[in-house]
Amino acid sequence: MNKYINIDDIENVSKTIEEAIQLKQSPFRFHHLGKHKTLVMLFFNSSLRTRLSTEKAAKNLGMDVMVLNVNEAWQLEFEDGSIMNANTAEHIKEAAQVISQYADIMAIRAFPSLTDKQKDESEYIINSFVKYATVPIISMESATAHPLQALADAITIEELKLKERPKVVLSWAPHPKALPQAVPNSFVTMMHELDVDFSITHPKGYELNPEITKNTSINYNQNEALKDADFVYVKNWSSYKDYGKILCQDENWMMTKEKLGNAKFMHCLPVRRNVVVEDAVLDGENAVVIQQANNRTFSAQIVLKNILENLSS
Amino acid sequence: MNKYINIDDIENVSKTIEEAIQLKQSPFRFHHLGKHKTLVMLFFNSSLRTRLSTEKAAKNLGMDVMVLNVNEAWQLEFEDGSIMNANTAEHIKEAAQVISQYADIMAIRAFPSLTDKQKDESEYIINSFVKYATVPIISMESATAHPLQALADAITIEELKLKERPKVVLSWAPHPKALPQAVPNSFVTMMHELDVDFSITHPKGYELNPEITKNTSINYNQNEALKDADFVYVKNWSSYKDYGKILCQDENWMMTKEKLGNAKFMHCLPVRRNVVVEDAVLDGENAVVIQQANNRTFSAQIVLKNILENLSS
Amino acid sequence: MNKYINIDDIENVSKTIEEAIQLKQSPFRFHHLGKHKTLVMLFFNSSLRTRLSTEKAAKNLGMDVMVLNVNEAWQLEFEDGSIMNANTAEHIKEAAQVISQYADIMAIRAFPSLTDKQKDESEYIINSFVKYATVPIISMESATAHPLQALADAITIEELKLKERPKVVLSWAPHPKALPQAVPNSFVTMMHELDVDFSITHPKGYELNPEITKNTSINYNQNEALKDADFVYVKNWSSYKDYGKILCQDENWMMTKEKLGNAKFMHCLPVRRNVVVEDAVLDGENAVVIQQANNRTFSAQIVLKNILENLSS
Numbered sequence: 054m055n056k057y058i059n060i061d062d063i064e065n066v067s068k069t070i071e072e073a074i075q076l077k078q079s080p081f082r083f084h085h086l087g088k089h090k091t092l093v094m095l096f097f098n099s100s101l102r103t104r105l106s107t108e109k110a111a112k113n114l115g116m117d118v119m120v121l122n123v124n125e126a127w128q129l130e131f132e133d134g135s136i137m138n139a140n141t142a143e144h145i146k147e148a149a150q151v152i153s154q155y156a157d158i159m160a161i162r163a164f165p166s167l168t169d170k171q172k173d174e175s176e177y178i179i180n181s182f183v184k185y186a187t188v189p190i191i192s193m194e195s196a197t198a199h200p201l202q203a204l205a206d207a208i209t210i211e212e213l214k215l216k217e218r219p220k221v222v223l224s225w226a227p228h229p230k231a232l233p234q235a236v237p238n239s240f241v242t243m244m245h246e247l248d249v250d251f252s253i254t255h256p257k258g259y260e261l262n263p264e265i266t267k268n269t270s271i272n273y274n275q276n277e278a279l280k281d282a283d284f285v286y287v288k289n290w291s292s293y294k295d296y297g298k299i300l301c302q303d304e305n306w307m308m309t310k311e312k313l314g315n316a317k318f319m320h321c322l323p324v325r326r327n328v329v330v331e332d333a334v335l336d337g338e339n340a341v342v343i344q345q346a347n348n349r350t351f352s353a354q355i356v357l358k359n360i361l362e363n364l365s366s
Numbered sequence: 367m368n369k370y371i372n373i374d375d376i377e378n379v380s381k382t383i384e385e386a387i388q389l390k391q392s393p394f395r396f397h398h399l400g401k402h403k404t405l406v407m408l409f410f411n412s413s414l415r416t417r418l419s420t421e422k423a424a425k426n427l428g429m430d431v432m433v434l435n436v437n438e439a440w441q442l443e444f445e446d447g448s449i450m451n452a453n454t455a456e457h458i459k460e461a462a463q464v465i466s467q468y469a470d471i472m473a474i475r476a477f478p479s480l481t482d483k484q485k486d487e488s489e490y491i492i493n494s495f496v497k498y499a500t501v502p503i504i505s506m507e508s509a510t511a512h513p514l515q516a517l518a519d520a521i522t523i524e525e526l527k528l529k530e531r532p533k534v535v536l537s538w539a540p541h542p543k544a545l546p547q548a549v550p551n552s553f554v555t556m557m558h559e560l561d562v563d564f565s566i567t568h569p570k571g572y573e574l575n576p577e578i579t580k581n582t583s584i585n586y587n588q589n590e591a592l593k594d595a596d597f598v599y600v601k602n603w604s605s606y607k608d609y610g611k612i613l614c615q616d617e618n619w620m621m622t623k624e625k626l627g628n629a630k631f632m633h634c635l636p637v638r639r640n641v642v643v644e645d646a647v648l649d650g651e652n653a654v655v656i657q658q659a660n661n662r663t664f665s666a667q668i669v670l671k672n673i674l675e676n677l678s679s
Numbered sequence: 680m681n682k683y684i685n686i687d688d689i690e691n692v693s694k695t696i697e698e699a700i701q702l703k704q705s706p707f708r709f710h711h712l713g714k715h716k717t718l719v720m721l722f723f724n725s726s727l728r729t730r731l732s733t734e735k736a737a738k739n740l741g742m743d744v745m746v747l748n749v750n751e752a753w754q755l756e757f758e759d760g761s762i763m764n765a766n767t768a769e770h771i772k773e774a775a776q777v778i779s780q781y782a783d784i785m786a787i788r789a790f791p792s793l794t795d796k797q798k799d800e801s802e803y804i805i806n807s808f809v810k811y812a813t814v815p816i817i818s819m820e821s822a823t824a825h826p827l828q829a830l831a832d833a834i835t836i837e838e839l840k841l842k843e844r845p846k847v848v849l850s851w852a853p854h855p856k857a858l859p860q861a862v863p864n865s866f867v868t869m870m871h872e873l874d875v876d877f878s879i880t881h882p883k884g885y886e887l888n889p890e891i892t893k894n895t896s897i898n899y900n901q902n903e904a905l906k907d908a909d910f911v912y913v914k915n916w917s918s919y920k921d922y923g924k925i926l927c928q929d930e931n932w933m934m935t936k937e938k939l940g941n942a943k944f945m946h947c948l949p950v951r952r953n954v955v956v957e958d959a960v961l962d963g964e965n966a967v968v969i970q971q972a973n974n975r976t977f978s979a980q981i982v983l984k985n986i987l988e989n990l991s992s
Contacts, residue, residue, distance in 0.1 A: 081402050084402075089710075089739075091735060091738070099440055100438075101434065101440070101456070101464075105434065105465060105469075106468055109430075109468045113402075117735075119730075119734050125725060125726075125748065126726060127725060127727070127949065130952070135952065136953040137951035137953060138855045143949030143950070144950075146962075147948055147950065147961070147968065148727070151969060154972065154976070229451045323440065323455045323456030323460065324456070324457075324460065325450035325451065326449075326457050327447070327450060328450050328451045335457075335459070336459075343460070343463045343464060346464040346467065350467070394715050412751060413752060414749075414769070414774070414778075417747065417752075418778060418781040422745070425717070435751065542765070635769065635773055636768045637769070637770075637773065638763035639761065639762075639770050640760070640762040640763060648770075648773070655773065656776045656777060656780070659773075659777040660777075660780040663780070
């Protein structure tokens with residue numbers, strides 16, 4: 054593995070999930086691997102879980118970690134050929150090459166604008182780091198993907214499934230703010246890698262990028278979709294077609310204990326209680342969000358481990 | 367020890383002070399104790415001394431440390447049952463449980479509002495962490511208490527006292543901003559644990575919480591109170607009765623070299639020179655504030671050490 | 680070495696450069712030196728390269744590192760005798776002494792105001808730390824000097840020079856914002872320590888502090904100055920005479936591939952493309968800015984190593 058930007062950077066998903074579960078049993082077993090290796094974590098956006106779990110994963114492997122909120126430095130320029138006489142003080146070409154020299158691996162978080170679809174889909178921030186950096190790049194959530202989250206999700210399903218081929222439903226939920234499609238995108242992509250009966254339910258107009266959801270069953274009737282589900286992944290996202298817009302705030306789409314039935318409740322967190330999901334679900338026995346968040350450490354750790362092994366080989 | 371929120375979490379104060387003084391002689395002696403253990407430090411408010419001394423203490427014990435300014439992530443919700451469609455993005459129930467999985471110990475700093483007495487006194491922030499976290503919690507100053515400071519204060523008095531039962535006076539001082547009662551509260555509580563002749567002096571209206579000061583002599587005449595003092599702890603606080611208000615800015619309450627006499631001058635820092643205390647005191651030989659600040663490392667270290675030993679037992 | 684504030688804190692420049700180049704070959708060779716030693720890095724201003732390279736250097740030596748953006752705490756007071764009833768909450772006298780107790784070495788970044796020449800030249804921030812701290816102080820760029828950068832520059836020239844006595848030209852460039860003179864000041868000072876044919880070119884009015892440039896050839900004609908140069912160091916600075924002012928934004932002073940000829944292009948970064956220097960230079964083979972930035976790690980590391988050795992002797 055020489056980068057982790059998208060799920061297809063994983064060579065063998067099921068083997069990787071299995072190894073992550075093993076790591077969880079003995080998190081310090083590969084502490085020697087990271088000796089004298091440095092992870093630089095660069096944040097263009099806020100983070101709690103991703104920040105702490107990724108840093109923890111690196112330290113479990115014995116790495117040194119340096120965290121930088123890019124906004125504490127200055128604004129970076131990503132356009133080729135621009136005359137930099139305005140707000141941007143450093144070009145990504147220099148920044149990526151320079152930071153590469155202080156790092157063995159770089160991890161980047163950079164959210165979408167949700168206003169310029171084409172620019173967001175170009176993934177210009179993370180892709181510029183991939184292009185100009187001279188060390189492996191890990192995405193800690195980019196404009197259109199959150200592959201560390203999706204790997205943690207897959208680990209969680211693997212740990213908890215009670216049947217060979219569980220039914221997994223991704224169910225849209227209302228939210229007061231316009232949110233990215235990164236988490237659902239990567240979750241959909243990951244589900245296609247697992248042996249699951251997968252479908253999506255959301256209001257009309259909330260169709261995700263059809264390139265990603267092709268071959269996925271979509272049901273506009275939430276109740277029908279949820280029937281006999283083993284895992285229900287609840288998540289808000291803003292419209293992809295009417296890009297970045299909030300089209301619906303219908304609270305009937307909120308997940309309830311009644312709708313959930315016996316299914317396990319999944320969410321990437323942070324989650325707004327009684328907006329996205331009612332208290333009774335989160336406080337009930339079927340919520341697995343805490344275990345899911347714990348698996349963030351081991352999804353990051355297996356990715357870092359694979360990259361470190363590749364570095365030294 | 368399985369948490370440190372208040373002074374009564376210490377089983378044996380005098381033994382703890384003694385052990386802290388021993389740690390100061392050989393700060394790296396227990397460096398093995400923290401191996402593969404992580405302290406997560408969460409700041410809801412600014413910090414200089416507490417941040418650096420607590421991080422240093424953890425590293426002296428060989429711990430990994432992760433520091434997060436919560437404001438860099440997002441606002442947390444503390445109300446049960448709230449419909450989270452406004453400013454808060456994550457509930458403490460999830461946040462505390464999740465972060466617990468990345469930490470072996472969590473340290474929290476959360477100041478009071480000074481506007482809502484009942485809410486501040488509920489200590490809802492630190493107590494919510496205690497309630498929902500699954501790892502030990504250390505207070506790095508909460509709404510009503512600063513127990514790491516009080517322990518450092520006690521260590522300092524123990525190191526410097528020239529008689530069995532020194533006279534210690536807590537003396538209010540003026541300040542341009544409304545400050546919490548956390549430091550004086552914990553100092554008063556700690557003094558009741560030591561063999562000292564303790565009293566408080568402040569203008570009328572500045573009485574601290576009577577639950578805390580019961581059995582403490584209060585003198586509204588500063589000069590009388592200071593007579594023959596061995597240690598004078600100077601500190602501003604806002605009114606407790608007329609909650610969070612500044613009732614007096616009389617500069618006659620500022621500590622001077624003349625008033626101090628031969629007593630040692632203590633303050634938790636930061637201190638406003640020539641407002642709280644005149645230069646001549648801070649620059650004189652009787653000021654012990656630097657030693658006091660140094661003891662912050664060892665008050666944090668003995669607490670962390672006791673908790674780590676408890677974890678592994 | 681017991682501090683590094685200015686280039687004359689280096690006892691033997693050429694030996695130091697040689698040792699830095701050796702360190703670069705085996706960066707972890709002295710990893711034992713920093714055991715149980717802590718570097719506290721205090722930032723009054725933004726940083727990317729300096730932050731990451733200095734932290735990396737310290738960790739290469741096995742040190743613990745604590746980073747604090749001072750603005751996250753509160754404003755410090757630097758005036759003697761001031762009545763601190765306004766914006767400043769802690770005096771440098773306390774802050775420097777206190778932090779010294781949590782650190783074995785402190786590194787400080789503090790830019791000039793560019794409005795009060797006398798105050799900037801007094802270097803009151805870094806000099807106050809030198810005065811009141813009880814541990815060695817390293818400058819990570821002060822009001823008038825950037826000695827870690829200049830040492831990295833010297834290492835780069837030493838690595839790349841093709842003749843005994845190369846011709847080195849410092850060439851002013853336009854910039855939309857008023858920038859400090861710290862980098863050119865230290866570069867000029869460093870060049871006087873090396874065996875180089877050194878000169879400066881800039882528009883009239885941009886003369887640097889004559890105390891620093893005495894005995895340096897200054898040429899107002901850029902083309903003449905650049906003739907047969909081996910290294911061209913391009914940098915904007917604001918006027919020293921008309922202090923902090925932008926007197927010229929003539930884009931004819933921008934560095935171009937044509938002007939540069941066969942010389943190596945140097946810049947401390949961040950650099951504004953197509954304002955300070957055209958793309959063709961930065962993307963061409965003669966740009967050595969990435970190597971120069973890499974040498975920031977080893978200039979910091981040799982300074983830290985020398986100070987650590989001095990500490991333990």
